[in-house]
Amino acid sequence: MKVLTVTPNPSLDHTVELAVLTRGEVHRALAGSVEAGGKGVNVARALARHGHPATAVLPSGGVDGARLEALLAPQRVRALTVPITGTIRTNTTVVEADGTTTKLNEPGPELTADDVESLQRSVSCGLDDDPDWFVSSGSLPPGAPLDLHARFVRAARRAGVRSAVDTSGPALGAAVEAAPDVLKPNEDELAELLGRELHTVGDVVAAAAELRERGVGEVLVSLGGAGALLVGDDGVVWAGGEPLVPLSTVGAGDCTLAGFLHASGTPAQRLATAVAWGRAAVLLPGSAVPGQDETSRAATAVRTLTDPDPDTLVKDLQR
């Protein structure tokens, strides 16, 4: 399975480990690490670790852009970088001993109209290689048009390549209009998109169904510790497992999407694999992505349920 991803706003992911975070205090960190990050970059890294040919399109600029490229180089991801004058952002994650994860994401560099044009050209080049999947992921940096993910999805469709989108806020609303084959919002992103709270399984399924009526193929809703729901042509499936104490939840959603694209079989089997990859990711520090051993081990703890009771509260799905 060959994959092409684009990340309009990649990041150096800096992770700091603390016993407990106290606002307004000076902390001595227990450990720190830096990784190449950004949602599409993470999807490419996870799939590459599982032996899939993965190409990541991303803007790169400044010393931090060079560092990001250097961190990506040994990970078997082919990077199609678009040189920009701005500097790649640094996103900081604070992980406390009990697994609580606090994330501070910078806005990213201002993209010029030429940068956006070059990104679109690089995506077109990547699509010429005939990937099996195209993934457009993450936030949009300043200067990027709101419909950038939608433009990429339409380019993929013209090239006959299936597309998946994972973004948030107004960019998510714009992406829905392009009707990607797979949309991976989390519960909060879906609630924000539809402007209402989603408490029960029925609420989430109705929200996903609305997006499908607008042309989206499958909706994969990640629910954090409560697993994930898949709404598609064959109905509704849930997958999850026993609660875990996370080392870091950063990138778990990206690994869930990567696992979903990697998997084959019934919707339940594909969702189970997706959830296994997400669960394997939370047991790793920072933005680290799991390998074959970790995802196979995680898969043994995942259970699935077809047509879960719509009245069940999402937070009770695990029970």
Ligand SMILES: O=P(O)(O)OC[C@@]1(O)O[C@H](CO)[C@@H](O)[C@@H]1O
């Ligand atoms: O600010 P965005 O683009 O929404 O998210 C960026 C980010 O939080 O997403 C990844 C985890 O999913 C991290 O590698 C990265 O720091």
